[in-house]
Amino acid sequence: MKIIIIGSVAAGTSVAAKARRNDEKTEITLYNADYDISYSICGIPYFLGGEVNELESLTPRSAAWFKKRYNVDIFTRHEVTTINHKRKKVTVKNLETNETMEDDYDTLVFATGATPTTPDITGADQDHVFHVRTIQNTAAIDAYMTANQPKKVTIIGAGFIGLEVAEQLTHKGLEVTLIQRSNQIMPHLDKDMASRVKHHVISHGVTLYLNEEVRTISENAVETKNGMVIDSEMVILATGVRPNKKLAEEIGVELGKSGAIKVNNKMQTNLPEVYAVGDVAESFSVITGEPIYRPLGSTANKMGRIAGDVITGGDLEHRGVLGTGILRVFDLAVGYTGLSEKEAIKAGYDMEVLHNIKPSRADYLGGKELVIKAIADRKTSQILGVQIIGEDGVDKRIDVFVTAMSFKAKAEDLFHLDLAYAPPFSTTKDPVMYTGMALQNAIDKKNKLITPRELIDRIDNGEQLQIIDTRATKQFEASNVTGAINIPLAALRSEAKNLDPNLPTVTYCNSGVSGNAAQNVLRNMGFKEVFNLSGGNKNYQSFHK
Template identity: 50%
Template sequence: MRIIIIGGVAAGTSVAAKLRRNDEKCEIIIYEKGQFISYSTCGMPYLIGRDEISAQDLVPRDPKWFAKRFQIDIKTGHEVISLSAESRSIEVKNLDKGATFTDHYDELVLATGSQAVIPPIKGIDQEHVFTVKTMEDTLSLEKYLEKTTVSNALVIGAGFIGLEIFENLIKRGISTRLVEAKTSLMPLIDDDMSPWIEDYCVKNKLQYALGELVERIEKTRVSTKSGNIYPADLVIIAAGVKAETSLALSAGIALGKSGAIQIDEKMNTSIKHIKAVGDCAEVWSVSTGNPMFRPMGSTANKMGRIAGDSLSGGDLAFRGVLGTGIVKFFDLYIGLTGLTHFESEKTGMDVEIIHNIKENQSKYLPESREMIIKALADRKTGKLLGVQIIGEKGVDKRLDVFVTAMTFGATVDDLFHLDLSYAPPLSSTKDPVMYTGMILSNAIYRNRKIVTPEQLLGHESEYQIIDVRSSKDFERGSIEGAENIPLAKLRENLHRLEKNRPTITHCNKGVSGNTAQNLLLNSRFNEVYNISGGYKNYKIFKTYRG
């Protein structure tokens, strides 16, 4: 059997390696347009900013290695320019020699990846404008930086790659500004979480601009639709990616709702004998079953392994993804998995939303750091639907626990019962994961209602707001119209409060606010809410969204 794979980065080489492990007799050929194979796309921004990382670190394998170990024939510098599903043939162009030839397959795998989204900006084709999508892109940028003195850089796009390249240009000593067309940093997360990233940028004097659409790039500056002009003698385009589907479209292969190639659990496309894997293929949500486009190296490798197994008669099947992602942004870690609030609204689900601010370890240790966790759960089933976390320590550990729990259909009550590891340098006795489950469970099943800062802002006068922090904390800042009754004095002041008026209690982060909420509800107050994430979350949200 002759199997041809188009594309030799993460997914394509994963297909080939798994296939060979299962089958010694089949003939495996990979055609790759570029000169590099099996490289770390996600590691490319760090090549720009870290001296200890070399290109060789990101490209650990070459065609000779695959030929020697697996007897796989990889042809780099070969672009597949057409595909005929009817004759099971492809036309290939040797980019070095310019010659074209035809090849035939028994089975074909499309691993064509994704391509950078290039916004319609005047002057975008100049020599000081780069993308960081392929290894060739990154090496071109590195070469440019080595021979050119750059005073000011500008990064267009504040997603994963945008944040990473922004950080690494600054670490290289270049004054850099981040510009995002949308109104929040890291647009994949909810808008009420972005202010925590914005606050980090302000405190660390990092330059960024939101809601700015770049219209023109000149030699030493860029101009935006709003009329702002920013200095820039280097511009990085990090405006996202889209599935590379030109070959699939030419062959009549069906695309999904996301614009990527539609596949089934065995990676089969709509045409027999053709599979698709990696960034060119559409995946689906574990939470909803709905199609989605979420290009990730980890997912690409998984899909490649499944396709290779399927081609050799195995029973591996793709189960979908939660859409997990994480990025390091200086000392901050930003992670998400499952549904965002925006996505949950489109499903029509009735969701509970909470924010939980907790330390990554016992807070009496000076090295401890807070993280904020936003979690969504289905009020009907109690199942956890989505989580977003921002913090300086312990984010990846908690995110992966949530991912595991959600993958196996955990409910909010299940989170509290997890037997998680504990030692003061590593966690708290009630880990932030457990506490998240407790807050959600109380809100869904025990009438401990939560109001988010987004829901409260602009409606403060509709509530009786009781601030149970100390008088000193209250004097440093408070919600307009709130009455300060420290928690220790709340019982003796209950007679002064209106039991039939909607009431909000709050402290700084939520724990004492919940204690006050319990006291009021047990004293027959009709409707009592606790502010999600406390005054700290409210203040951050109001500062950047008020």
């Protein structure tokens, strides 16, 4: 059997390695139009900022290494230009010599990855405008900065790559402007969480413009469609990627709803003996079962291993993805998994929403605040999605949530997890456990929650509410929820006689715990409908910024 793999970054090399582990006799050939193989795209921003000293450390494996280790032939700078699937032949062009040749296969794998999108901007083809996708892109940016010493850079796009490059170039001493066409950064996050990241980015000296589109790039400036002119000596395009699917389409490979190649759980396309893996292939959501496109190196490796196994007689299957991501933005970590609130609404879920603000570990050992937004299905109690922001412990918690959600955990299951505890690492009731407990209580109607957005909407609609701030008077005077009255928790039992038990009542404290205690007091005193403000005053004020 002969396997031809088109593309040799994360997914393509993973196919080859697994196929070889299963079968010593199969002939395996990879063709790659690029110069480099198996490189770390995700590490590129950290080289540009100087955290990674040598660009070569992002390309630890060469074609020669693969040949020696796996007896796999990798041809870089060789582009597959046409495919005749009936004859099972490919035409390959040597990009160094312009010579062409034919090669035949029994099994074909598309690992062609994704191509950066280039927005329709006049001047986007100039020498000081760069994508951030390949090692060659990276070398060109580094060479340009070394030769020209730019002081001001504009980054177009405020997703993962845009924010990572903004962080790194700020550390490098450049004046960074970030432009995003939509009304929030990090589109995978809900706006209330993204706004926290936005303020953090701005506080570190990055100039951020939302709801702006670039119209023209000139030698020393960027002009937006609203007429704003921004001095800029270098421009980075971080406007996303699209699956590199042209070759596959030409031979009749079916595309999925996301626009990437449609595959089954064995990474097989609609054509016999044709597979697709990595950033060119569509995955599916563990939560909804619907198609999802999340181009990440971790998913690409997984898909490649599954295809390599199936091709050589194995029985591995792809189990879908949650769409997990994590990002460092200066001294904040931002993690997310599963559905966002807006995605869950679109999917038709009746959900409970919790904002849980807790220290990552014991306060007396320097625990830093975590903001956890979690949503659960009211019907089944299944955890649908989690977003976390904080300086410490985000990666640990998001991975616990990912593991639990992968096994269809319910909110109440989180409370019963036997998580590792010691004061340097956690609190006695870990934020993950508290999240599950509070969500389940809300689902069971014991302790109803109301988000800042829901509260503001009800007030704007003219609904009469009692809003009780249970904090100390000094805290109340410093900042409070619009329309709230201040009754400290210790005085609530005696002051409750002055309240109307028939009116919908909202209690809150700084982050939620005392608000929950006040909620229980009023419920036990016969108040008919009492809500605790999700995330307390901290979350409300953050939402209001």
